[in-house]
Amino acid sequence: MKKFFFSAIAAAAAAGCVFKGAVRSDFRDVITSAKESVFPSLVYVRVVSDDAYDGKIEKVQSSGSGVIVTEDGELLTNHHVIDKASRIRCQLADGRMYDAKVVGKDKDLDVALLKLEAAAGEMFKAAKLSTRRLSVGEVVLAMGAPWGLARSVSMGIVSCNDRYLEGCGDYTLWYQTDAAISPGNSGGPLVDTRGEVVGLNARGNMMGAQAFAIPAHIILEVLPNLRKFGNAHWAWFGIDWQPLKDFERDTFFDAEDGIVVAGVDAQGPAKKAGFEANDRVIAVNSNRVTAVFREDIPALNRTLALSDWDKETVFTVVRGSVTNDVPLRPQAKGGVEGKEMAFKRWGFVAKEINRFDTPDLAFFAPTGGVFVATVTWDGNADNAGLKNRDIIKRIGTKKIGSLDALKAEYDAAMTNLAIKTQVGIDIVRKGHEMHFVLNYRDDPDGDETDGAK
Numbered sequence: 001m002k003k004f005f006f007s008a009i010a011a012a013a014a015a016g017c018v019f020k021g022a023v024r025s026d027f028r029d030v031i032t033s034a035k036e037s038v039f040p041s042l043v044y045v046r047v048v049s050d051d052a053y054d055g056k057i058e059k060v061q062s063s064g065s066g067v068i069v070t071e072d073g074e075l076l077t078n079h080h081v082i083d084k085a086s087r088i089r090c091q092l093a094d095g096r097m098y099d100a101k102v103v104g105k106d107k108d109l110d111v112a113l114l115k116l117e118a119a120a121g122e123m124f125k126a127a128k129l130s131t132r133r134l135s136v137g138e139v140v141l142a143m144g145a146p147w148g149l150a151r152s153v154s155m156g157i158v159s160c161n162d163r164y165l166e167g168c169g170d171y172t173l174w175y176q177t178d179a180a181i182s183p184g185n186s187g188g189p190l191v192d193t194r195g196e197v198v199g200l201n202a203r204g205n206m207m208g209a210q211a212f213a214i215p216a217h218i219i220l221e222v223l224p225n226l227r228k229f230g231n232a233h234w235a236w237f238g239i240d241w242q243p244l245k246d247f248e249r250d251t252f253f254d255a256e257d258g259i260v261v262a263g264v265d266a267q268g269p270a271k272k273a274g275f276e277a278n279d280r281v282i283a284v285n286s287n288r289v290t291a292v293f294r295e296d297i298p299a300l301n302r303t304l305a306l307s308d309w310d311k312e313t314v315f316t317v318v319r320g321s322v323t324n325d326v327p328l329r330p331q332a333k334g335g336v337e338g339k340e341m342a343f344k345r346w347g348f349v350a351k352e353i354n355r356f357d358t359p360d361l362a363f364f365a366p367t368g369g370v371f372v373a374t375v376t377w378d379g380n381a382d383n384a385g386l387k388n389r390d391i392i393k394r395i396g397t398k399k400i401g402s403l404d405a406l407k408a409e410y411d412a413a414m415t416n417l418a419i420k421t422q423v424g425i426d427i428v429r430k431g432h433e434m435h436f437v438l439n440y441r442d443d444p445d446g447d448e449t450d451g452a453k
Contacts, residue, residue, distance in 0.1 A: 030193050035141060035153055037195025040093050041068040041127035042143050043075050044150040045100075045187060048087040052349040055376025057342040059086070065144030065188030066090065066114065067197055071123045073116035075100070076219065077187030078202050079107045082114070090116060092124075093151055104226025107336050108234065109171055110202050111219055112187075113226040127189060129216045130196040134158050134175060142179035142201055142211065144188025154180040163212060164295045168203070171234075171302040173295060174212040175199045181211030190216075221306065234305040236333035237313070238268015239275060241300070243291045258282035258318065259291035259300060265355065266366055273328045276319070283316035305333070340373055341403050343410050345440050347379025348372050348386060350406055358389075364428050365391055369401055372427075376444065384438040387429065394426035413440070 043066035051060045064081030068074070075090070082088055088100040098116040105112035116124070134140070138158045146152050156179030163174040175190065181204030190199035190213040199213030225233040242262040244253045253260055261279040264270040283289060284304070291297050307313050312327040338352025351373035355362040361371055372390040375382045392400050395409040413423060421441040427434050 031139075031141070031155065034191055034193050034195040035143075038067065038127045038141075038143060038189055038191045038197060039151070039153070040125040041075075042066075042093045042151060042188065043068060043077075044091040044145040045077055045081055046089040046091075047082055047085045049082075049084040050086055051084060052340055052342070052351070052374050055342070055348045055374050055379055055381065056344065057340070057349060063145060063148045063184050064186045065184065065201070067143075067187075067189040067200075068092075068116075068124050068126050069129055069197070071126050073098075073118050073122070073124050074103065075114050075116065076200055077112050077114060078200065079105050079110045079112045080202075081187045082112050083107070088114065090114075091150060102230075104230045104232075106222065106226065106232035106234075109169065109219070109222060109232060110214060111200065111222065111226070111232075113223065127191075128196045129220055130192065130194075130198045131217050131220060132198070133215065133217060134161050134192065134198055136161050139193050140175075140177055140179055140198065141191040142177065142181050142185060142188065142213075143191060144181075144185035144201060146180070146182035146184040148184050152185075156180070159210075162295050164298070165203075165212065166294070169214075170298060171305060172214055172218050172298050174203075175215055177211050177213060179211065180204075181213075185211075218302070221302070225306075232305075234333040235307040235309050235330035236268065237304060237328060237330050238265035238270045240264070241291065241297050243293050243296060245292055246294060248294075253280070255280060257288065257290045259289055259297070267355070269328055269331055273326055275315075275317070275326070275328075278319075280318040281315050282318055282323075285314055286316075304330070338370075339403060341407060343406070344445075345380070345414060345443060346410065346438060347376040347381035347383075347440070347444070349374045350392065350403060352403055353391070361389065361391055364431060367401070369393070370403055370406055379444060380438060380440045380442060384425070384436045386425070386427070386436060386438070389429075390434075391428040392425065393428060393433070394424075396423050 045064045045066050047062050049060050050057050066075040066077035069076055090100050091097050098118055100114040100116050103113040103115050136158055142154045156177050158175055158177055160176040163176040165174055181201045185201045188201045189197040190201055192198045198216050201213050204211040222232045240262040242260045244255055258280040261275055261277055263277050264275045307330055312329045315326045317324055317326050336356040338354040340349055340351035342349045350370045353361045353365050353369045353371055370392050372386055372388055375386055398409055400406050422437055422439040425436050425438050
């Protein structure tokens with residue numbers, strides 16, 4: 001009798017039946033309900049952005065996805081979808097169309113909060129952001145506009161709920177899923193069977209076979225700052241970490257707890273406070289911390305980055321056999337990518353050196369500066385011998401430490417074309433100082449307007 005009873009349950013489960021009292025729930029109904037809970041909040045995003053290419057800044061069109069999260073028209077998407085946008089257009093699932101403005105964005109987390117430019121009092125269907133962490137094996141739906149095809153849904157499971165991607169997000173682990181996420185799905189919602197948004201689709205591949213999403217519970221931690229400050233408002237200590245055990249690098253520290261300082265930024269607060277590589281931090285503000293594996297690091301990074309800038313954070317540091325409490329006040333992290341500007345007659349786009357975006361260049365210019373981001377093929381700079389990533393130190397006899405200083409020299413040169421059409425440029429290339437003569441007699445198209453951003 002028992003054998004028959006269990007066989008009947010197994011057969012019912014195989015047929016897609018779930019018993020709750022006398023209620024029969026078909027898996028197809030679960031998926032349909034989950035889809036219908038979020039689908040009205042799905043947004044197809046079209047963006048016109050200003051991108052540097054071939055020594056010029058040009059208008060480029062691209063597309064992505066988003067999801068409405070408040071009834072008054074706030075929506076989430078990826079930072080990389082709207083980066084450098086000059087116009088953002090949104091189409092809702094019901095066909096309505098709106099422009100949108102950026103409320104806040106963060107490149108580190110790859111999240112952006114937008115607001116539909118709708119009529120006063122107009123309301124929208126909003127999806128719910130989940131606070132829970134997914135488990136491996138859960139069924140999820142990826143919604144969005146892959147390849148620019150609006151209102152698309154794919155299904156899969158969570159393959160990994162704590163994927164560490166080195167260099168792709170210092171503050172988060174990722175959900176890995178086999179739900180197809182292709183170009184254009186970026187910024188769309190990852191939805192669980194409860195009909196809640198559990199993540200924001202961010203990374204996929206051309207075949208859509210393996211994809212990654214930012215967990216919603218982590219986005220919720222920075223959402224208030226995006227609204228208040230227009231960015232994540234990260235605090236920065238200038239510390240790089242390494243775990244106690246690292247299989248990829250084949251390293252092992254003989255300790256049971258703590259996290260090891262891999263290095264400190266030369267201009268950062270930790271360096272000024274005396275932190276050194278190989279120090280081991282065992283507590284922060286008296287709270288014990290341990291990072292045995294790489295997957296343990298993003299949570300600590302995020303906790304520290306959300307610290308109050310106006311308060312000291314106390315690190316308990318072990319160096320050799322000595323343990324000390326070291327107070328450290330963080331500073332604003334600021335932008336993680338420099339601004340750029342086109343210098344059309346000279347034939348290149350220059351960009352600010354940023355310690356996060358171009359750390360190798362910042363090593364040679366620790367107090368800041370500018371570098372050649374892209375050179376116009378067969379243009380004046382190209383013919384002079386300038387190359388991408390050359391650090392510009394001088395124009396003529398004038399030191400160049402900022403985009404404003406470079407623009408001042410360019411503007412002066414443009415007003416003096418009848419007298420002079422060449423100038424000396426001192427650069428640093430891979431640590432070597434070099435001198436070039438830039439001849440800008442040739443005018444590429446007769447248009448002297450710079451594409452400043």
